[in-house]
Amino acid sequence: MSATIREQIITTYVTRLAAWTTANGYNHNCGATVQRAVQHVEFKDLPVCVLFPQSEAVEQRYNQNLCEMTIKIEAIAALGTGNASIIQEELLGDIIKIMTDQSVAVTALIEDVVYITGGGAELINPEEQTVGAVAEFKIKYFTIIGDPYSQ
Numbered sequence: 001m002s003a004t005i006r007e008q009i010i011t012t013y014v015t016r017l018a019a020w021t022t023a024n025g026y027n028h029n030c031g032a033t034v035q036r037a038v039q040h041v042e043f044k045d046l047p048v049c050v051l052f053p054q055s056e057a058v059e060q061r062y063n064q065n066l067c068e069m070t071i072k073i074e075a076i077a078a079l080g081t082g083n084a085s086i087i088q089e090e091l092l093g094d095i096i097k098i099m100t101d102q103s104v105a106v107t108a109l110i111e112d113v114v115y116i117t118g119g120g121a122e123l124i125n126p127e128e129q130t131v132g133a134v135a136e137f138k139i140k141y142f143t144i145i146g147d148p149y150s151q
Contacts, residue, residue, distance in 0.1 A: 027090035088120030091133035
């Protein structure tokens, strides 16, 4: 069987996050390592971004479900000699920019993308000097009632 609409959207964003590079106009190269729903990343893999699919709310409209899925993005980078607060703000800006990029954000599958919360994260591992940021987005999309594979 094919992937659900939800899974297709998640996969689209995992692929999109790979474009998160300085060559593409971002502050960091978090697209070098994109992971999905992992709790631990290795220092050697930094910078890294992790996509966490979250719960969704559903509202019925005629013969369709309007789904609002939350996706959380965490970005982690090495602190090095930089200022942690500045790096966090750069990471947060990068996350917002890549997740709301209109070339991906509104497609045939996605109705809307809304940035709902975000900010700097505490040092993930003070011994390894890592710093991060996190942001959450509401992804709105439709499915046919009883058929998560179709719109």
